[in-house]
Amino acid sequence: MVWPGASAAMTERSAPGDEPSPPGNREPLRKPSHFSLRACEAAWPSGVASLQVDAVELKAPVDEARRIVVIGDTGCRLKASDLAYQGCNDPVDWPFQRVLAQALALKPDLVVHVGDYHYRESPCPAGMAVCEASPWGYGDDTWQADFFQPARALLAAAPWVFVRGNHEACSRAGQGWMRYLDPATGPARSCGPEAPGLNDGDFTPPFVVPLSPRSQLIVFDSSEIGSRTPAPTSPAWARWRAQLDQVADLARQRAQSLFVSHHPSLAFNPTPLGAPSTARSGLTPLLQEAVPGRLFPTGVQATLHGHIHMHQALGFASDHPATLVIGNSGSAAFGQVNTEAALKHSLLPGARLETVDLHTDFGFTLMTATPDGWQLQAHDTNGRPLSTCSLVASKLRC
Numbered sequence: 001m002v003w004p005g006a007s008a009a010m011t012e013r014s015a016p017g018d019e020p021s022p023p024g025n026r027e028p029l030r031k032p033s034h035f036s037l038r039a040c041e042a043a044w045p046s047g048v049a050s051l052q053v054d055a056v057e058l059k060a061p062v063d064e065a066r067r068i069v070v071i072g073d074t075g076c077r078l079k080a081s082d083l084a085y086q087g088c089n090d091p092v093d094w095p096f097q098r099v100l101a102q103a104l105a106l107k108p109d110l111v112v113h114v115g116d117y118h119y120r121e122s123p124c125p126a127g128m129a130v131c132e133a134s135p136w137g138y139g140d141d142t143w144q145a146d147f148f149q150p151a152r153a154l155l156a157a158a159p160w161v162f163v164r165g166n167h168e169a170c171s172r173a174g175q176g177w178m179r180y181l182d183p184a185t186g187p188a189r190s191c192g193p194e195a196p197g198l199n200d201g202d203f204t205p206p207f208v209v210p211l212s213p214r215s216q217l218i219v220f221d222s223s224e225i226g227s228r229t230p231a232p233t234s235p236a237w238a239r240w241r242a243q244l245d246q247v248a249d250l251a252r253q254r255a256q257s258l259f260v261s262h263h264p265s266l267a268f269n270p271t272p273l274g275a276p277s278t279a280r281s282g283l284t285p286l287l288q289e290a291v292p293g294r295l296f297p298t299g300v301q302a303t304l305h306g307h308i309h310m311h312q313a314l315g316f317a318s319d320h321p322a323t324l325v326i327g328n329s330g331s332a333a334f335g336q337v338n339t340e341a342a343l344k345h346s347l348l349p350g351a352r353l354e355t356v357d358l359h360t361d362f363g364f365t366l367m368t369a370t371p372d373g374w375q376l377q378a379h380d381t382n383g384r385p386l387s388t389c390s391l392v393a394s395k396l397r398c
Contacts, residue, residue: 001042003051010040010053014179014188022138023191023199024171027121028080034139039179039188061159062109064212066369069108069158071099072262072306073327075119075146075167078136086332087130088120088145095362095381096330097150102383103364104154111158112217114306115165115262117147117181118173119331143176161209161217165262165306169223170201183207183219199224206243208250208257212369216254218247218300220261225282227263240283244290251299256393259296259321264305266295266323266347267312270335270360276345279308284348293350296321301373301394309333311363311378313389314347315355315396322355322396324376326365336360357387357398 001008015038021030045051050059074096076088087093103111120142124131135141148155168177170191178188183204191201204221211217220243230236251257265284269277287295296303306327314323342356363380373392377385389398 001051001053003045003048006045008042008045010042013039013041013186019175022171022173022175026081026171029122031137032139033137033175034141035176035179036140037179041185056156058156059158064369065110067106067108068110068112068211068367069103069106070112070114070304070324070326070365070367071103071329072114072163073116073165073309074099074113074330075117076131076134076330077119077332078122078124078131078134079119080122084332085124085128085131086119088124088134089132090130093130093332094330098381099329099362099364100151100154102379102381104157105383106366108158108366110161110211111154112161112260112304113163114260114304114326115163115223116167116306116327116331117165118143118167118176120146121172138173138175140176143173143180148180161219161260163219163260163262163306164204164221164223166223166226170199174201174223203239203243206246206250208253210254211258214254215256215258215369216250217304218250218257218259220247220259222261222263222281222283225263227280227282229282229285237286240286241290244286248290248297251297255299256301257297257299258302258304259300260304262305263307264303264312264323264325266303266316266320266351267305267308267314267325268337268342268345268347268358269308270310270333270337272335274336274338274341276337276342278345278347294319294321295348302391302396310337310360311358311365311386312337313355313357313376313378313387313396313398314353315389315398316351316394317354318350318352319394320351321394322391324365328360328362329364330362333360333362355389355396355398357389359386361386 077086162181202224209217263281302322312325376389
C-alpha cells in the first residue's frame with residue numbers, strides 16, 4: 001500500500017487454494033470451495049487520510065461519522081433445499097446494484113452491512129433464464145458475484161463495518177468470511193471444531209467502532225446461534241454468555257451505544273396475511289439472563305439488525321432500546337406485517353410498543369447525526385424516502 005511519501009508491505013492473510021465443502025452443510029448439491037485470490041492486510045498508518053492498494057484508493061475513517069448508510073441481506077438467493085431461485089440476472093428481482101448506486105450518491109461517512117452477503121448456495125436449474133449461468137457454492141466466484149463486484153464502488157468510497165450473518169456461519173459461507181471479512185487480524189481463522197458441538201470459528205469477540213466522542217457501535221457475532229438456544233449447561237451457552245458480559249463492559253466506553261448483530265430479539269417475522277409474529281432469536285434467553293427485563297445494558301439506545309427481509313423501526317414505551325431492522329437490500333422477501341396489529345402485539349413480556357414503522361420495499365437506511373441523537377430515513381431503490389424517524393436516547397418517533 002502506498003501514500004504520499006511512504007509505503008508499507010501487507011501481510012498475507014490467506015493464500016489461494018481449495019477447501020472441502022463447509023462442515024455441516026446440508027444443501028443437496030455440494031462441492032469444494034475454490035479460492036483464487038490471495039488476501040492480505042495491514043494496519044492503517046497513523047495520520048494518513050487516504051492511500052492506494054494497487055489501483056484502488058481508500059479513505060481513512062472520519063473522526064465523527066455523521067452520515068451512516070445501513071444495508072443488509074444483500075445476496076441473490078439460490079437455495080435448492082427451499083426451492084428458492086431469485087432472478088440474479090434481473091435488476092428488479094435482485095436490486096442490490098440499484099441500492100448501492102443510491103447509497104453511493106448520498107456520500108456516507110461509513111457503511112454498515114448487518115450481515116448475509118452470500119446466498120448463491122445451489123446451481124440455477126436448467127432453463128431458468130433469470131439466474132442462468134450464475135456461479136454457486138462457497139468459493140471466490142460466488143463471493144465476487146454476490147458481493148464484491150456489485151459493491152466495488154461503494155467499498156472504495158467509504159469505510160465499512162461488516163457484521164456476520166447466519167449465511168456466513170461455518171456451515172455455509174464461513175470459509176470466505178474468514179479469508180476476507182473476519183475482524184480478527186493475522187492468518188485467516190479456521191472453521192474447524194474446537195470440541196463436540198462447539199466450532200471455534202463460529203465465535204468472534206464483540207468489538208466497538210467509535211462514531212464520535214459520545215457514541216459507538218458494539219458489533220456482536222450471532223451468526224451461528226440463529227433461532228436455536230443452546231442448553232444452559234453447554235460450552236456454547238457459556239461462551240455466548242461471557243461475550244454478553246463483554247458487551248456490558250464495552251457499553252461503558254461511550255455515553256451511547258448501538259448494539260449491532262444479525263439476529264433481532266425484539267422484532268416481527270412477516271407472514272403471508274400480515275398477522276404479527278415474534279421473530280425468534282436463540283440469543284434472547286441469554287440476553288434475559290444477562291440483563292433481566294431490558295435485555296441490553298443501559299447505555300444501549302438502539303439495536304441494529306438484519307435477517308428479516310424488510311424494514312422495521314420499533315420504539316418502546318417501556319425501558320427497551322429501539323429496534324432497527326434493515327434486511328431489505330436485495331435478498332428475496334416474503335410476507336408482510338400489519339402495522340395496527342403489530343402495535344397491539346407483545347414481542348416479549350413487559351415490552352410495550354409505541355412506535356411501529358414497517359415496509360417491505362427493497363432499499364436501505366441513512367442514519368444522520370443530530371445534536372441530540374439520530375435521524376433515520378428509509379429509502380427505496382430509486383432513492384425515494386419512504387419514512388423518517390428520530391432517535392433521541394432510546395426513544396424512537398416516526
